[in-house]
Amino acid sequence: MTQDAGRDAWLFPGPGHGVVPDPEQATGLATAAARCFAGVDGQCVLDALVGMTLHRTAGPALPDAALRHLEGQRALVAWLLALIDRGGGVVPLYRKTCSNERTE
Template structure:
């Protein structure tokens, strides 16, 4: 099975606003264009509901909590990049 992890030695720093020369510069405008319009708003709303607005019960395993927290972090980054690309 192929390894789908990022091979880029720069890692994920470009998501935090660092220049991303290997990916063509600041990704925020691309995120803003991608999620513009009613379809983009629906996708962002669905991702938010599935992650940021979701809670787990007291019987949730450590693995489930870590998985959801990772999903939340990714959605938060998508929302932040989209907002920055829109000039918000």
């Protein structure tokens, strides 16, 4: 299996998990996601999603169902970020400043 084929399998799970688009549709979806989140508003939404999911810690008292829910959210946000990256967009995972701070 090539590296791209493995990446496509993660971005678009097999028939048991949902519909697998053809390569042209997959490229179009990735490009559309990158365009959708390219602007300031899109980056703001991505910042919020990443903060609420990937940068959130779960304490030891979190019930199993809540942990599974959080992991599902993380998986969805990670999938969206991978799709944006594949489409040539900017993924705001490791910003050094807060979104509402000025940068020069």
